[in-house]
Structure formats: C-alpha cells, structure tokens
Amino acid sequence: MLAERGYLGLNMERIAEAIEYSKGTVYQHFASKEDLIAALCNDTAAARAEMFRKAASFDGRTRERVLAIGVADAIFIRRHPDHFAVESILDLESIASKITDERREQWIRTKSAMMDVLTQIVRDAIDAGDLRLPEGTPLCAPLYGLWTQSVGHYRITSSEPLPPFENVDLRRVLWQNYGRILDGYGWRPLSGDWDYGASANQISESVFGEPAPEGIAR
Amino acid sequence: MLAERGYLGLNMERIAEAIEYSKGTVYQHFASKEDLIAALCNDTAAARAEMFRKAASFDGRTRERVLAIGVADAIFIRRHPDHFAVESILDLESIASKITDERREQWIRTKSAMMDVLTQIVRDAIDAGDLRLPEGTPLCAPLYGLWTQSVGHYRITSSEPLPPFENVDLRRVLWQNYGRILDGYGWRPLSGDWDYGASANQISESVFGEPAPEGIAR
DNA sequence: TCAAATTTTGACGATACTTCAGCAATGGTC
C-alpha cells in the first residue's frame, strides 16, 4: 500500500482486511499508523546495515572497501526500491513524533551501526597509510561527503527530473563524484591509478553474488 | 502552523479563523491543504532563486561565484529555517499528487531557473580556462556534486544527530567537502591557492549586506 | 469440565478535509 499509494494511501482498515484480522488487533502490535510504518522501515534498514557489514569485510585496499559500501548501497536500492520513499515519510517531524520510543531507539541503533562500519574503514585507511587527514578534520569527514551525496541523490531523483537534467545519467554522475571527492581527500589509490570499475564488478560478484547495477562499473 | 506542528498540525479550520474568513473562502484560493502548502513553498523558493541570481552575478573568479551560491544558500537557510521541512512534505508522492498543475509547473520553473544559473557558471569556468571537464562528462556534473551534498546535509541534520556525529560540526565538514569535490575536478584556483574564507566574507557583505553565517569562513 | 486469562472484535467517538446550496455584498444601470 505504501509503495503504491504513499502515506495517505495506507489504510489501517484495509490492512486489517488484508491480514484477515480486525483493526483492534493491528493496534495491539502498533501504537499508530506511523508506528507501523516505522516498523516496516526498521526491518529494511536492518537488512541494509547487514549488507554494509558484509561489504566492509571485503578483502582489499581500503578505498575498495569504501567502494564496496557503494556497491552494497546500489544493490540494496535495486532490492528495495521503495525503502527511501518510506523513510522520507518518517522524516517529517509531525509524523516522527507519533512513533514509540522503543522503535525510535532501534532506528538510531541501526543507523549508528552503519556509520560505525564506515568510520572504521577511514580509521583503517589512515593506519594503512592510504589516507592522511589534515589536523582538525574529523574522521567522519570523507564519509560524510559520500553519505550526503547518496542521500541527496535519492531525494533529487525520487521526484520528476528537472529539465536541465532530463538527458543526464545522474547515477553515473553521482559515482564519478564519489570518486572526485575521495580524490580530493587524496585517498589512495586515486581513481586515475586504479581500475575501480573492475573492482566494483568483482565486489558485486564475490560479496553479493550478483552483477553490479547499471552505471556503476563501465 | 507548519513550522510549529508540521503537516498534521496545519489545520484548515484554524487557518480560516486566523485570517477571519470561513473555510469555504480558503478553498476558493487553494484546491486542497496540500495545494496551500505548495503555494507557501513556491513563494519561498522564488526568493531563494532570486538570491541565487544575485550571488551568481558576483564579480570575481568563477569558483568564487560558485562559492557565492553557497553563501546565498547559507543565508537563505538563516532567513527561512523552516523552508526545507515544508519542502520535504511536498516530496511525499501521496501529497504531491494533490497539488494543482499550475502550482506544480511554477515549482519546476523556479527550480530549473536555479539550475540554469549554476550551469552558466560552469560554462563560464570552462570558457575562462578555470575548469576542464573530461570528454563525456556532462556540464552539470560538478554542480550536481554540490547540490546532492547540500540536499543530503539538510536531510541528515534536520533529524536528531546520530551518536557518531554528535560532537562534529557538520556544517563545517560540508563546506570542506564542497572544496574537496571542486578540487577533485581541478576547478581553479584550488582551495590551497586561494583564501576562500576571505572571499566568503567579502561576498556576504557586498552581495547580501550581512555577515557570513557561522562555520563558512574561518 | 469449567473458570480464568488471553485474544479478538467492530461499533463508536473524535477529528478534519472538502463541498455546495444559499446568503450577503458589491457595482453598475436607469
């Protein structure tokens, strides 16, 4: 229902019908309609976190492991194309406030775990000598650049494309920009010195057992 | 009402009371509650587009003009801290579908105009020799990197900060990352060769007549 | 076998969007 008709199209009465119980029973499990949406979202987010963990354990250069996270992200979106549309419902303050504390805490735990996986790669990169951060730059800085782009890209592409971008493959541009920012940080090997397209294919097959999504490797 | 209580807190009855007309009259001007929100949002977006136009006309190096857009963005957020929270309501598909075509078209026109301003700067940069894009890279690529980060940053910071980021000044990190990606594209002068902090202050004062927001210049 | 405990039910109350038939005000004409 959420995927087809969105927040306003999700109807507690119809859910009760679909599961062949009554509305009251649904409310025994979820405090509100919003709480139910949060529960759905938590399930998918947990699957996403697990994919990130697997990706980070790829055995290769640290920048390849960052790439592996990107591949995991792309495969996740292919598997769960509606996840972010659901998540963005919960970002509205007036809706988030109707979620139970328990579920909200689970949400934060899952997201934090994902971030920790990424931060550890940065730490490993510094230890391995692949990356040097200037004095005063927080560890999370490079991954924040990737994360903001990923989130922003989803937001932008989930609505109608604007005329200036109609004929542009934005996913390819996004991936180029991931490379640019890591190059900007001097995270080695730089994109000119390594075939990351080949790495992406290898990661996709060896970690997730499926081909890399379109537009990621060339 | 939107700023204080969000989408669910906006009440057509209370709007009618506040303006001292009846509900029916409100509906003479807006097709639905969602349409009213879209109208509010269009007004603010038009103000934003105007600020971008002013910023782009700054008389300086092309990369300074990009910086000027960033300064405009930051000042805009200071002036309209609730704008993006409202905009994100309209991004929900089930809500966007209740907006009249007229207002939706105005929305697209305003946004496209903003993008065109940015694309023109990229064009000028190439003409001036400040930037060289590799064969096959679309003109919008560098600005897409900035735009996705800006959108993503707003999204991320509009909800509770996650534990790994609690003590990090994310806005400062964002601005550093803007620099990194432009450096990654080799857009001159590189951040090591120019005092962009000083430029930001100068732009802020000369274009908008107010000091630069915290965390942008050092 | 049966009473206590648990689960389920669906009618009901509450809230809020949206409509529309009718009323009020305005402006123009003679």
Added chain:
DNA sequence: GACCATTGCTGAAGTATCGTCAAAATTTGA
C-alpha cells in the same frame, strides 16, 4: 433610490479514517 447581475462568503453536512474499548470469542490449564 430601486433593481438586478455578479461576485464573494458562509458554515452545516458529507465523507473518510484514525484510534478506543467494552464485550464477545477463544484458549489455557487445573
């Protein structure tokens, strides 16, 4: 000043849906 046409305004009524809760149904276990 009377009249009418047009425009603007009203708020009760219609509709939809969330969330509750007392009562009914079912299960448990002694």
